[in-house]
Amino acid sequence: MSETDEQPTRRKRPSGRRTGDSGTRQAILGAARDLFAQHGYTGASMRAIAGRAGVDAGLIRHFFGDKSGLIAATLAEGTTAPDRLVAALRGDPGTAGMRLTETYFALWEAPDTGPTLAAVLRSAFTSPKAMDLLRASVGTRIQEQVIGVHGDPERAAGAALAVSHLLGVAIARYVIEAEPLATMDRADVVARVAPAVQRYLAGESGH
Amino acid sequence: MSETDEQPTRRKRPSGRRTGDSGTRQAILGAARDLFAQHGYTGASMRAIAGRAGVDAGLIRHFFGDKSGLIAATLAEGTTAPDRLVAALRGDPGTAGMRLTETYFALWEAPDTGPTLAAVLRSAFTSPKAMDLLRASVGTRIQEQVIGVHGDPERAAGAALAVSHLLGVAIARYVIEAEPLATMDRADVVARVAPAVQRYLAGESGH
DNA sequence: TGTGGAGTTCTACGTTTGTGGAAATACTTG
């Protein structure tokens, strides 16, 4: 009837390998990062990610196995952030809080690291891998650097509180978008938050 | 063979109204609160909620219409929390930070208010209603009380930062369960956090 | 006493989801 057995003029996209090195793997990771950041782990469907990357969903399976493999690879891409935070702590202890705070918010607003941070946060509630990463970022890395050689466990709590504070402000500003935090200048936010972070890192009682 | 057309001895649960006033509506709200707190809005399915409440899923539809109606009713149950936080701010401004911090963590650990706070937080990413509630809690209510009669907009930022700080620590302690925050005594956490909150509320620059 | 409404269960429909397999095409290596 309406079907033309011979030579259908309207072909679907042909299967098979494309010519040249199509940066498909990277396109998928970029799309996954953006959609995980917007809708979280379960909220971002494989088909939606594939669609944004302009490929078929089967490719995700081919490259990353299953969905948990995809988010693992996605989050592994943006591993530079924790290192830069730890690096910010080295140097004069009297201004470490300022440097840490500055670096933290700069990371959130940089186009290459910000979406990954948002992806971790938004996915944490529904993906064990993202939750582990978030727990580690609040936990070990920074605490080790603050505790340092002396190994004062008293300061671990201070380090955790400093990071928790930064996390809370980031959530309010970038995720919840609560006013006036969301529209304040970054420098203004940093200037107000840094003293509190500094006090936590220094271990002052603060009465 | 195994089917008995006449007089099936094994009856399924009979439909129809139960005798006595079964607090079913409240059972559903309790189950919804717990499951929203554990798995978030989309993560908690209607069937799971109905199952936990010991009723059929159709009942949820009967009482609350659809899923968004259910979470609206669930979150409307625990509306006492914001009021108590605002109330904690009244009184001596010099110790308002301490009272606010104390009240905040007490609410998180009280069996009647804690799960609702967790439900709001975990559902915020996938339910617009929960997100609105969260935004309002970081925003308006507390800011109004802090700004007070004078209407100093400068202090709105301080109030938002104070709440953001509390939110961040609560997330780290109760949701992420990062050490050592998760296992610290509540009094210890409060004692460490309160000074920072106090400074934000007082509007000190803090250099 | 009988009639309507509220509470309650069951079954089912359409959609979306993650996953799996089969086939097609291009590149690579012998």
Place this chain on the structure above:
DNA sequence: CAAGTATTTCCACAAACGTAGAACTCCACA
């Protein structure tokens, strides 16, 4: 040039989800 491997598409499946409707039972009120 032949064989194998990597990339890519399509189709299909089973499960879970929100929602819908029909039927059944009990209570309140006329």
